[in-house]
Amino acid sequence: MSDIENMKAELLGAIDGAADLAAVEAIRVAALGKQGSVSGLLKTLGKMSPEERQAEGPKIHGLREAVTAALAARKDALEAAALEAKLAAETIDLSLPAPELPRGSVHPVSQVMDELAEIFADMGFAVATGPEIEDDWHNFTALNMPESHPARAMHDTFYFPDRDEAGREMVLRTHTSPVQIRTMLAEGAPVRIIAPGRVYRSDSDATHTPMFHQIEALVIDRDIHLGHLKWTLETFLKAFFERDDIVLRLRPSYFPFTEPSVEVDVGYANEGGRRVVGGSGDAPGHAWMEVLGSGMVNRRVVEAGGLDPDEWQGFAFGIGVDRLAMLKYGMDDLRAFFDGDVRWLSHYGFSALDVPTLSGGVGTPA
Ligand code: DAH
DSSP, X not given: OOHHHHHHHHHHHHHHHOOSHHHHHHHHHHXXXXXXXXXXXHHHGGGSOHHHHHHHHHHHHHHHHHHHHHHXXXXXXXXXXXXXXXXXXXXXXTTSOXXXXXXXXXXXXXXXXHHHHHHHHHTTOEEOOOOSEEEHHHHTGGGTOOTTOHHHHTTOOOEEEEEOTTSOEEEEOSSSTHHXXXXXXXXXXXXXEEEEEEEEOSOOBTTBOSEEEEEEEEEEETTOOHHHHHHHHHHHHHHHHTOSOBOEEEEEEEETTEEEEEEEEEEEEEETTEEEEOBOTTSTTEEEEEEEEEEEEOHHHHHHTTOOTTTOEEEEEXXXXXHHHHHHHOOOOGGGGGSOOHHHHHHHOXXXXXXXXXXXXXXXXX
């Protein structure tokens, strides 16, 4: 075999054995690069006699073409194998059937919580959370309900058999108000939060379930007064019920954690066996209905939150979310909320695409 033939056999063998694209490239450079072996042979043509060139030229060009073609073929083969491996690793089964109908729905309680978060976010409130298993200091004492305070007895509390490491009694939180304390202690002032969540009381009938939902609001800043509270409630209730004719009645009341304390009623009328919120409760055919408890945060609660009550004041309120949902969407039995009956859920539930927004409406019924 001539030298050229040997070289060709060697190069083609190496190309065939190249394991990856980098190896193919290395061979290309070594053979066809400026300093490459095949390029070197091509350069010798210039110094040959015409006869020699006629004899050697076709062989050398043939070598270059064979090597070029072999490199291209090996590169294609390696790329195809890599694609094949990638496709095999990333398979998706396009034959899986799509569900005939959308399954599942958003529970009205979740929907109402999302509506509330949207409304309050627009007023600059952040969402805060706290544990459902709470200690009695956060749930009661820090909220100005020391042990033996009569208000504790009104909460029908679920107690745990064991205390925590600090010796505190543990409870299922009876309201979302402990999140007030946790937020002040963790973040200081000013504060502007809502805290939605589950709460628990040992109570059960058509309007009470042992687990229900509340949303707490807390605003702490300098020079906050009752007017701020009233404006906030009015703005929120108008947005929530999507009506401008909401009329509030503020009644003096008592909660240990607020001073003064205010219970808030809204006017409503009975229409077709359903309560429809709107108008003054004193108007003909109307009545008042209590919707929430509120007040100016008690100095002792501000102190328990680690803040100086001479510098920081605020208001708070707590609302039953389930009751708000019943009012807005017309359910009459609270227990059905938690039965998991598919017929109830598909009737009262919302589509996952019904995301409440202020621009699109916070409560488009399903
Ligand atoms: N925590 C009270 C309850 O569950 C509701 C409440 C009343 C919350 C007044 C407040 C408030 O923040 O100011 O009965």
